[in-house]
Every structure is written in structure tokens, then in C-alpha cells.
Amino acid sequence: MCEHVAFIVSGVIRVAKIGENGKEVNLYRVCRGESCVLTISSVLSHSPFPATAIVEEDAEAIIVPKDTFTTMMATNTQLQTFVYDMMMNRFMAMMQMIEHIVFEKMDKRLIEFLLDRCKINKTNMIEMTHEHIAIELGTAREVVSRILKQLEREGYVQLARGKIKIVDKERLCDKFATM
Known part of the structure; x- marks a missing residue:
């Protein structure tokens, strides 16, 4: 389970899923001004982080403890909007990736x-x-x-x-x- 949420100030973090057989697939990248939606999901749902985060470019981040983040999500509508928009964008990108994998040669x-x-x-x-x-x-x-x-x-x-x-x-x- 994630204990913190990171908001990226600079750099790039690649989020990937690694199968039991060692095969790896990139899910998305987290860049400046973003946060990892799987981390946020893990914090809010109290569930394990289902992927691996890899630093691609040296990164700086603002780290928010999970309790602070949970309280902020419950009270700050700007943060709620930011998180929901980010999740929707990631969801749409994942749908596009699935379309590419399934429907394109x-x-x-x-x-x-x-x-x-x-x-x-x-x-x-x-x-x-x-x-x-x-x-x-x-x-x-x-x-x-x-x-x-x-x-x-x-x-x-x-x-x-x-x-x-x-x-x-x-x-x-x-x-x-x-x-």
C-alpha cells in the first residue's frame, strides 16, 4: 500500500506492469505537474500499488502523506477536480492504448x-x-x-x-x- 502521494515538480516517472514471466508493458508516464493515478487509487482505496514506478529522468516531487492527502481530497474541490481530470485523462489514454494493441497491426x-x-x-x-x-x-x-x-x-x-x-x-x- 502506498503511504504517500507524489506530485512531480520536474523529471519523468514511467509506470509499468511487470508480469510473473518478466514481460513488461508501459502503462503511462508521470511528468511535471502530474501525479500517479495508481498511487492515488492505492491511497484512497487502501489497496496495494498494482504496478512499478521507474525514474526515467531525475525527478523532484512534493510528497504528501496519505492521511494529509485523504483529508485534502475530502475538503478541497480544486484538488478533487485536478485528480478526477487526471484520472479521466489516464483512463482515456489507457483505452486508446488497448485499442492500438487489440485493433491495429x-x-x-x-x-x-x-x-x-x-x-x-x-x-x-x-x-x-x-x-x-x-x-x-x-x-x-x-x-x-x-x-x-x-x-x-x-x-x-x-x-x-x-x-x-x-x-x-x-x-x-x-x-x-x-x-
Whole structure:
């Protein structure tokens, strides 16, 4: 059970579920100005924290003891609204993630991930292992490696250890649009 609620001031915390077999799937990230909805749920329901929190970028947080947080939730409508909005946003994001996993083919999801990373990083070079990508997408490393190898054979990407270079971003966008 969680004893505190953390409100992130800076940094990034990744929240993941790790199965008994060691497979890991990312649920969401907690960034500046946010708190972990699973922590809040654990505190409010007096139940165990059902995931693992991993610091991705050095983080600073305001730590609120569970008793103080519970009292604040009962009396502070601004905090209630903040928490409910945050929970709704996480719920909607989780629904979208489930839709992607269930209804979209993995090659399309991987291409979308690569294009998003290019946009976020403002470069065509993605420095990330196949294992890390697999965790992000909730699949096996072998699946990611097989699809990336196919994309390399087709001339969309170049692969190197821990790096993926998008060779022809426009063609890759076109491929994504027709999937």
C-alpha cells in the first residue's frame, strides 16, 4: 500500500506492469505537474500499488502523506477536480492504448512509434534498443526486430546497435497512411 502521494515538480516517472514471466508493458508516464493515478487509487482505496514506478529522468516531487492527502481530497474541490481530470485523462489514454494493441497491426504501431519519436526528438535518428521499443509497444523484442529488419530491407530505415535511422521519412509516412 502506498503511504504517500507524489506530485512531480520536474523529471519523468514511467509506470509499468511487470508480469510473473518478466514481460513488461508501459502503462503511462508521470511528468511535471502530474501525479500517479495508481498511487492515488492505492491511497484512497487502501489497496496495494498494482504496478512499478521507474525514474526515467531525475525527478523532484512534493510528497504528501496519505492521511494529509485523504483529508485534502475530502475538503478541497480544486484538488478533487485536478485528480478526477487526471484520472479521466489516464483512463482515456489507457483505452486508446488497448485499442492500438487489440485493433491495429504491430507493423503499423511500430511505424507510428518511429514517426512519433522522430517528431519528438526532431531528428531521423532514434537511439533506442529493440527491447525498449518492445516494452513501449507491449510486444516481444523478436517481433520488433523482425519488423525493423523488414523495414530495413525495404529501404525505410538503417539499423545499428541501439540506433534506428529513418532513411526515407516521406516514404515511411506514405506507408503508414496506406496501412
